[in-house]
Amino acid sequence: MMAVAGGAIAGWKRIAPAVLVLMLSAAPGTGLGALSDRELQKSIVPVQVQPGSAPTRFGSGFVVQSDRFSGYVVTSSALVNEAESIVVTVPTSGAQLIAQILRQDPQSDYALLKVNGLELPVLKFARGEPASGEVVWAATRQGPDQEFSLNKGLLRSGVKLTRDEAGWYQHTAGASGGVLLNECGEVLGLNLTASTGDGRSLDQATLKTLLQSQNVKITDAAVGCVSEVAEAREKAELASAEAQRAKDQAEQAQVVASKLEQQLKDSKRSSADLVRQTRGARDRADAAMQAAELAEAKAEGTRRELEVITAKLLTENQSLLKAIEADRQRAEKRFRGLLLRQQEAAASRENLLIGVGVVLVIVLAGVIIMLVPNWLMSGKRQSYHRNAKSGLTQVHREELSEYVLDGLDDDGIRYLLRISGDQLVNSDGVVIGRNPKDSPYIINHADVSRKHARMKVMKNRVFIEDLGSTNGTSVNGQTIDDKGLVSVSSGDQIIIGSVVMKLRVMNG
Numbered sequence: 001m002m003a004v005a006g007g008a009i010a011g012w013k014r015i016a017p018a019v020l021v022l023m024l025s026a027a028p029g030t031g032l033g034a035l036s037d038r039e040l041q042k043s044i045v046p047v048q049v050q051p052g053s054a055p056t057r058f059g060s061g062f063v064v065q066s067d068r069f070s071g072y073v074v075t076s077s078a079l080v081n082e083a084e085s086i087v088v089t090v091p092t093s094g095a096q097l098i099a100q101i102l103r104q105d106p107q108s109d110y111a112l113l114k115v116n117g118l119e120l121p122v123l124k125f126a127r128g129e130p131a132s133g134e135v136v137w138a139a140t141r142q143g144p145d146q147e148f149s150l151n152k153g154l155l156r157s158g159v160k161l162t163r164d165e166a167g168w169y170q171h172t173a174g175a176s177g178g179v180l181l182n183e184c185g186e187v188l189g190l191n192l193t194a195s196t197g198d199g200r201s202l203d204q205a206t207l208k209t210l211l212q213s214q215n216v217k218i219t220d221a222a223v224g225c226v227s228e229v230a231e232a233r234e235k236a237e238l239a240s241a242e243a244q245r246a247k248d249q250a251e252q253a254q255v256v257a258s259k260l261e262q263q264l265k266d267s268k269r270s271s272a273d274l275v276r277q278t279r280g281a282r283d284r285a286d287a288a289m290q291a292a293e294l295a296e297a298k299a300e301g302t303r304r305e306l307e308v309i310t311a312k313l314l315t316e317n318q319s320l321l322k323a324i325e326a327d328r329q330r331a332e333k334r335f336r337g338l339l340l341r342q343q344e345a346a347a348s349r350e351n352l353l354i355g356v357g358v359v360l361v362i363v364l365a366g367v368i369i370m371l372v373p374n375w376l377m378s379g380k381r382q383s384y385h386r387n388a389k390s391g392l393t394q395v396h397r398e399e400l401s402e403y404v405l406d407g408l409d410d411d412g413i414r415y416l417l418r419i420s421g422d423q424l425v426n427s428d429g430v431v432i433g434r435n436p437k438d439s440p441y442i443i444n445h446a447d448v449s450r451k452h453a454r455m456k457v458m459k460n461r462v463f464i465e466d467l468g469s470t471n472g473t474s475v476n477g478q479t480i481d482d483k484g485l486v487s488v489s490s491g492d493q494i495i496i497g498s499v500v501m502k503l504r505v506m507n508g
Contacts (some may be wrong), residue, residue, distance in 0.1 A: 019191060043123045044139050044178075045147035045256045047099070047113070052083045060141035061088070062179045062187070063120045065217050069446070071118025072216050074207070075179045077104050077111040078193040089113050089146065098444050100212055100413045105196040107193045108166050108202050110210055114411065116219040116343055123179065126186035126223045130155055132471050136171050138191055140178030149257065151175045153199065153324070154317065167203035168192075174199050174322045176345050184225035198328065209290055236302070250288035334390065403455070403462065405432075405494065407501030409445050417441045421457065429456025430498065431467070447471045447497030456485075462505070464488050471497040 049057040059077030073088060077504040080086055086099040099113040130136070138151045153173030169189055173180065180189040180201040189201035211218055226234075260278045267274075401421035408414055420442060423430050433439035435450035443452070449469035456463055466473040472481045474495045480486045488494065490505040 016249075031288075037122070038107050040139065040150075041091055041148050042121050044122065044148060045073060045091060045142055046141045047073070047079060047089045048089065048096075049080050049083045050085045052084050056144075056145065058142070058144055060139075060178050061141075062213060063118065063122050064124055066118050066120050066221075068117065068119055070118070072102075072211075072214075073099065073113040073115055073118070074179075074190060074211070075111050075113060076190075076193045077106045077109045080104065080111050080113070081106070081175065086503050087112065088113065088117070088118065090120065092120070092330075100444070101413065102413065103210070103211065108190075108206065108210070110190060110202060110207070112164070112211070112214055112216070114413065116446070123181075123185075123187050124219045126182050126184070126188055127207065127221050127224045129203075129205075130169075130170055130182060130188055132156065135183055136173050136188060137181045137183070137185075138171075138173035138175030140175050140191075149175065149178075152320075156198070169201040169203055170323065171201060174324060174327070182222070183227045186221050186225055226288055239299065239302070242324045243292075243299065246288065246291050246295055247321045250292060253281060253285040253288050257285055350391065369435045402506040404504040404506060405500055405501045406504065409447075409499045415445075415501065416444050417443070417501075419455065424455060424457040425463070426456070429463075433467075443496060443499055445497060445499055448499065449497070452496055458485075462488050462503075464494065469497070 043063045045061055045063060047059045049059070051057065057366065058077055059076060059079040063071060065072040068396045069465060079448075080101055081104075083101070086101070087096045088099045089096050097115050097117055099115045102110060102114050103112045105111070124157040132155055134155045136153055136155050137263070138149075138153065140149045141147065142149055151173045153171050155174065156170045166421055169180065171180065173191075175191055176199075177193045178191050179187060180191055180199075182188055187204060187207070189203045190207055192200040192202065202292040208218055257278065259283055264274055264278065283327065299505055403419045404419065404426065405419070406414075419430055420467040430449055431439040431454050432441045432443065432444065433450050433452045435446060436442055438451045447470075449467070449471070452469040453465050453468055453473045454465050464473070464475065465483075465485045466481045469481075472479055474480060475486055475488055476493050490503060490504050494501050494503055
């Protein structure tokens with residue numbers, strides 16, 4: 001009986017090393033591979049920017065706060081630079097919403113947009129800092145088709161830098177712009193817009209500081225992200241604990257058997273009851289031994305599976321690093337070639353401009369020599385033209401003027417309306433409001449009515465009147481809701497709803 005119990009202990013001593021190297025991923029983890037792309041795409045929104053007469057730019061942003069009144073989207077500063085209009089498309093419905101820039105920081109390539117009526121899931125921020133070598137993902141929407149893209153990479157060693165109090169990561173996900181995520185789809189940072197090289201990202205600590213300075217409500221993940229390897233390691237530790245409990249049970253059975261044997265020797269009695277107890281203890285010890293052998297076999301199997309999966313992951317990561325390095329070298333070569341061609345083209349254009357300038361100077365000198373005698377003889381014609389010009393009516397001068405309304409709302413968002421004089425001399429004047437269908441001059445603010453106020457020019461004077469708006473109109477602090485047409489001048493303060501604006505008259 002003592003030999004049987006001793007064999008159980010020896011078996012558990014053989015199991016212990018195997019349990020300590022249990023497989024790190026016995027089942028699928030909670031990484032980004034297990035996250036539904038459909039859910040993630042709802043929070044990655046297309047951003048369309050019109051920078052004046054330049055071609056339309058397309059990029060992406062991600063939702064950090066959303067409700068039925070307003071929403072906030074983080075995007076790239078380079079994307080919205082010098083934008084005259086910004087439109088955010090709702091992925092779930094295709095609706096297009098007008099966006100306003102709340103803050104823009106070119107140094108960190110960070111921009112915060114406010115979007116009224118945005119109702120989409122927000123991206124949660126990761127808990128804690130990522131470690132070097134962790135798997136990361138870069139999510140973007142690119143091009144006019146607004147195609148969703150998800151790129152996998154690794155966080156490089158020594159990746160966190162400090163410059164002007166901003167933190168940065170470097171990674172191999174390789175996407176230009178967009179958001180950097182961990183394996184659980186949680187925000188790690190904002191990718192810098194770049195044309196070549198490894199990916200670079202503003203870290204989550206700096207990004208949170210920028211958002212909190214604008215009073216944006218940030219949603220943090222409830223728990224830390226558990227990778228597939230960490231989850232498998234936890235399962236291995238549980239299996240080890242289970243094996244230890246089985247070992248303890250076997251040792252307890254051995255102690256009971258030893259005590260019964262000793263009692264049998266001491267009493268020198270062949271009690272049938274004591275024999276049955278001894279046999280029961282032996283049976284339990286045998287069963288514990290069989291359970292220990294089964295646990296040992298399972299531990300060996302999981303160890304072998306771990307070795308196969310670890311080798312596969314190592315091979316995949318090495319291949320990924322080689323491919324990324326090759327892509328970086330090719331991109332750098334293309335960039336140097338492009339830079340050389342641009343320098344050659346610039347030199348060619350400079351020579352051409354110099355030649356054209358010389359020709360223009362020669363032609364202008366010839367024209368002056370030819371026209372000097374005619375100018376000496378054209379006194380009467382010049383007098384006639386001066387008289388004709390002085391006969392322009394005041395209405396014509398008003399048509400050459402431009403009227404500018406420039407101001408801010410409570411959130412610091414700027415609104416700029418430029419109205420030509422020839423539109424104000426019409427009998428109906430110009431309507432200012434929130435709805436593009438009712439007014440060509442839009443102030444997209446909740447306190448502004450669809451048709452809020454009207455401006456017009458009569459008898460060489462500028463007038464404004466309230467059109468029965470909900471929140472009213474005032475001039476220099478005086479409400480004009482029931483006063484009809486009220487005369488205004490350049491420099492007057494005009495409040496439309498809660499948007500405070502100043503009138504400037506720009507003569508043509």
